[in-house]
Amino acid sequence: MIHRHQRIVFWCLVGCIVAMATLLVVERQRGRDRILALGDQTPLEAPTATTEPVTMDFANDADGSIHAGEREIALPTDENARARALIDHLIAQYAQAGSAHPLPPGSAVGEVFLLPLPVVGYATDPKTPAALHPDRRATVLVAPKASDDPNAPAQPVSGGELAVVDLRSSFVDQHPSGVEVETLTLLSIIGTLHANLPQIEQVRFLVDGAERETLAGHADLTRTYTSRDTATPFHTGDN
Amino acid sequence: MVVTKLPDISAAQLTPGVMNRMTVVLDASHGGTDPGARIGESILEKDVTLSLALKLQSLLAARGFTVAMTRTTDAADKPGAAGTPLTLDDRASIANRARASACLQLHAASSGNGVHLYSSDLDGMPAEAAVMPWSTAQAAWVTESAHLERQLSDALRRSGVPRVAGRAAVRPVDSLTCPAVVVELAPESEDLNSVNDSAYQQRVAEAIAGALELWPTQTQPPPRLPPASQKPKTALTQPAPRVPAPIVRVPAAQVPGAQP
Numbered sequence: 001m002i003h004r005h006q007r008i009v010f011w012c013l014v015g016c017i018v019a020m021a022t023l024l025v026v027e028r029q030r031g032r033d034r035i036l037a038l039g040d041q042t043p044l045e046a047p048t049a050t051t052e053p054v055t056m057d058f059a060n061d062a063d064g065s066i067h068a069g070e071r072e073i074a075l076p077t078d079e080n081a082r083a084r085a086l087i088d089h090l091i092a093q094y095a096q097a098g099s100a101h102p103l104p105p106g107s108a109v110g111e112v113f114l115l116p117l118p119v120v121g122y123a124t125d126p127k128t129p130a131a132l133h134p135d136r137r138a139t140v141l142v143a144p145k146a147s148d149d150p151n152a153p154a155q156p157v158s159g160g161e162l163a164v165v166d167l168r169s170s171f172v173d174q175h176p177s178g179v180e181v182e183t184l185t186l187l188s189i190i191g192t193l194h195a196n197l198p199q200i201e202q203v204r205f206l207v208d209g210a211e212r213e214t215l216a217g218h219a220d221l222t223r224t225y226t227s228r229d230t231a232t233p234f235h236t237g238d239n
Numbered sequence: 240m241v242v243t244k245l246p247d248i249s250a251a252q253l254t255p256g257v258m259n260r261m262t263v264v265l266d267a268s269h270g271g272t273d274p275g276a277r278i279g280e281s282i283l284e285k286d287v288t289l290s291l292a293l294k295l296q297s298l299l300a301a302r303g304f305t306v307a308m309t310r311t312t313d314a315a316d317k318p319g320a321a322g323t324p325l326t327l328d329d330r331a332s333i334a335n336r337a338r339a340s341a342c343l344q345l346h347a348a349s350s351g352n353g354v355h356l357y358s359s360d361l362d363g364m365p366a367e368a369a370v371m372p373w374s375t376a377q378a379a380w381v382t383e384s385a386h387l388e389r390q391l392s393d394a395l396r397r398s399g400v401p402r403v404a405g406r407a408a409v410r411p412v413d414s415l416t417c418p419a420v421v422v423e424l425a426p427e428s429e430d431l432n433s434v435n436d437s438a439y440q441q442r443v444a445e446a447i448a449g450a451l452e453l454w455p456t457q458t459q460p461p462p463r464l465p466p467a468s469q470k471p472k473t474a475l476t477q478p479a480p481r482v483p484a485p486i487v488r489v490p491a492a493q494v495p496g497a498q499p
Contacts, residue, residue, distance in 0.1 A: 061350045177276030178348030179423045183407045220408040
């Protein structure tokens, strides 16, 4: 014989279990939504204008040339975000069917950092951990020390910027291999940055935040490239 | 771009450069676990570059050249260290030690057609400093590299092989201390399999070997600056090179066959 109070306790426990299970499912869904929001690949600022004309240097594998083309696209106001949006738009054009320089679809750039030139030196901040890697120290730029010698030449101040383009490994690993095709991709990016952000004087490439020797086995990613107009054939011949 | 400023020095203080005029370096790119580009369905770049390198080796040896190869089999291992993959810097070291009159880096691709020739796009320097930064060691040789590229281009044109020539940044050409040209073999026609055609490769190899036949009498190594008593004035716009090891300087007397 089960007493009445035991039945009440039993059903209370069943109710609690059902309530906890419901709570668990709801919280799990909320957590999943939160993670998806963090992993959103479009962290660009909302554009302030509808569209604006930009010049892009498009590569053509057939004749190894690069030609300038006009596009109307929406760009954010922040310089770093503009640079990234420009490159992403450029790569998106190459991913379309019938492209003269076919590249794999998907986001190519993790981030673009614009640093003032001249880069005079590096130092490691002993207190500040790097944002992405708490176990590492942040790297900070150090300004040149003023010389006591009045005859010492003045430090050159160009006012230009170094663009550090952090490519995604998912893009680099899928990039077609070959001297010409890899060189065209780099020149296309450099030329597009130069045309729209003329304050960029030099360009460096990283892959997932680290240095990599080549793009896909050929084009050098270890050097600093001079930003310039690349919309001219970089080679001559009868091909 | 790395800018290197030469110390003020008179022409009389320059010493002749060192070069083994009858030595050619052939670098069959990729190999072993690195297949390089995939051309079509089944052709691997490493196989095409090795095939072309072996053909060139035979033709050059027949013309009296000493040919230094970075690899002669599929495996691309460090010399004397089987199982240790050859890095791009290792390939440059092999070429630099040979003090060759020509260094050809062989590649293959599916894009375009014919032969693509590239030399370094570094800014040239009139003389070779006693210690050159590893990442820009080619700077003193840029003029000779462009000259060699023109010779190869002309020879390929005479052979009826479509070709393009230009300048590009290809690892590890910027670290080479010899006239260096990247030779990228593309399919002869729309058929991608033509890149693996033995007759096509032989035609390209014969054109290149023919151009190199007169090259030893046409090239001149850049003059060399005497070792500075103080640290060379180098102005780098970037941090120290990733591989800061200087090029090993071998006295001319120890280089067999070295001629000024």
